[in-house]
Structure formats: structure tokens, C-alpha cells
Amino acid sequence: MNEAERLVDLIPRLRRYARALVGDRSAADDLVQDTLERAWAKLHLYRRGTDLRAWLFTVMHNVHVNKVRATRVTDTLDDEMPELALRPPQSDALMVRDLDRAIALLPAEQRSVLLLVTLEDMSYEEVARALEIPIGTVMSRLSRAREKLRALMLGQGAAAKLKVVK
């Protein structure tokens, strides 16, 4: 199988991660498209025989970080700074909305770690390589992401209901 076919095969997984990362469908697909284009431009940097998936996620991460930096009004990527939530509700199920909302409220850095571990089933080492951060940072971000998610999911029932009224 050549690289083009393998890239095509990986599209669904890239889309899933991007959807969870960015929220809405078309912005997520834009991210995937930019990632694939960047991957083609940088294919000479990819070492054959190594994990293409991991490499693509690194590319996507960099593309995403650059995009966020370039388009963000406030340029903080601070762990404590919640991102603007741009996700239109996609389902009527309150549970889904809570989960979406909670994920959207995680700081971007924590969100990527949590999503790679959970959706992509990457080992902590793979996540460290993909995001180009030390493994200790992976663990602390994972831990903070989960704690924050838990706090949001447990504590936001009332808040979510108030939102629905509007």
C-alpha cells in the first residue's frame, strides 16, 4: 500500500480526533484538509517504516496550534484559560451536550492529550512523541483534564438546564 492509500485510510480517524478537538464539523474537516496537505508537502520528512498515524497526528497538532495562534484574538495557550466554545449543539440529548460542553471547556493542551489517549488509544509514550512533550507533562495534563472534566460533568447539570431555556 502506498502513502496516498494509507493517508486515505487514516482520514476517518483524523476526522474523529479533529471533530472532538475543534467541535464543529466543517472547521474540523478544514483542519483535516490542512493536515493532509501539509503531510504531502512534508512527506519527505516522514521516515518510511515508522508509524504513519503517529506522524500524521504530530502534523495535525502543529497545524492546529499554528491555526489557533494565527486566528486567536487572545493569544494565550495557558492551561487555565478556557477556550471559546464554538460548538453548536448537535443533538437534543442533554448528556451529549454536557460532554461536548465539558470537552470544549478544557484547555486546548489538556484536550489533545485526553483525546489521543481516549479516542486514539495511544500509549502515553506515543502521545508524548506525537505532541512533542515529555511524558511527565502528558501525565499531568491527562490528570488535570480528567479532573476538570469530572468537575464539569458533576457540577454542571443545573447550569446546562439554565442554558437550555434560552
Add this chain to the structure above:
Amino acid sequence: MAGETPISEADLHAYADGRLAPARRAEIEAWLATRPEDAERVAHYRESATQLKARYEAVLAEPIPPRLERAASGRPRRWLEGASRAVAFAAGWTVFGAALGALAAWQIAFTRQAPAAALENTAIARRAAVAHAVYSPEVRHPVEVGADQEQHLVTWLSKRLGLKLKAPRLDEAGMSLVGGRLLPGDVGPVAQFMYQSDRGRRMTLYVRAENAPHRETAFRYARENNVGVFYWVEQTCSYAIASSDLSKEELLSVATMVYKQLEP
């Protein structure tokens, strides 16, 4: 237990993610058994991981937009695409997001105002389900023309529908072509292809030509009695995949396979 390694926060996550060797897992379990608060916390990590997975599972089965397929094959994007996106990015995330929200709201309103189109779409699901229910239990005459004459079958049905048809290969899903037949639809002829697994589970593909150009739709799912149907509309024809033997997930994966192969 004497001499056990101290339990760290990282261990608890590895435990929640199912990444530990059995021996270590047992140690963590024993440790958690005496600490209900931590046990509850870890249970929540696990549960939210399951929810998160379930929440985004469906994305894997969505039909792949042509622009992404083009990008993955190294083909350049179309100029209009680049232009419209440049505008969107220049406007920035916030405006972009607001515009998307407005668009989504407009689309919802539009769909609500167009019950006729929605009704027409569900009609194909119902017809496909009925056709499936009628012919799939047939032992001796499930099809008019068998897979041994596939070329003839495809040419014949293509001619009657006025479309270039193709019987998709579904070996990957463990289904092989049994054959097909011509059926009367509400406006003209309809083609039905039947597939079967080696265990005798059946699935039918229902294809209808659309004489007026149609707004394309994404995959939709419907259930008629005990027949599950995935259907979608393209510009020149509509497709429906029906089965009472396959689960919704299996059906969706078959639908995705069919979609990929039949994409113009």
C-alpha cells in the same frame, strides 16, 4: 502485601485506561478497595472515556468528503474552496463560528419548512424495507438474475434505470452478491441487489434513479418493523441498504463501503 510499589497518580490513569499488566492491576484494585473516594474518581475517568468514545464513534463511519480524499491523494484543492476559506479565516474564529451557527440555524429552519422533501426521503427507506422483507426470506427465488450472470444483471438493470450501475464488492464485510432484480418504484423502475454472508445473513441494496437533480443528503437511518435501513440521496439517484439480520453498526459499515465504491 509486602514490597509493593507505591501507587502514583499515573498508575490510576493507566488503570483507568486498561494499560496495566494483570499483576499491577490487581494491586491497584486492592488499593482502591480500601479508598472509596479514589475508586469513585477512577470509575468516573473510565466512564467518561467510554462516553467520549461513544460520542465520536459515528464520525468514523461518515462518508468522506471528496475534498479530503483529494487532499489525501496529494491533489490540489479547487480554487473556490481556497478562496472561501481564506475569507472565513480572515474573518477570524469568532465571526466564523457565528456564521456557522447562523448557517446551522438556517438549515434547521429550512429542513423544518420542507416536510415534503423529508417525507420523500423517508419514502425510499420504507420502500427499501418492504422490498427487503418480501424477497430476503425467499429460499429458491431470492433474485431474478443470479451472481453467476453478474455482467448481464448489471447491464440489464443499468439500461432499465438509465444509470450506470455497479454491484459493489462487499467481501470485506463478509457479504457476497446473490444477484438482483428489477422492481416497480413510485415513479419508475428500481434495482435491488441482494447480498448474503456465508452464514446466510442477508442484506439488500435498493437503487432508485432521480429524474430531477436532488439535494444530496448524508446517511440517514430508519427502522421499519424489524428491518434497519441506511439511505442517502445523491444528485442522480438514491440508495438504501436494508437488512433485518445485520446490526445497525454492521449495516452502517456496509453502507460506508457501498458509498465509497459507488461515489461518482
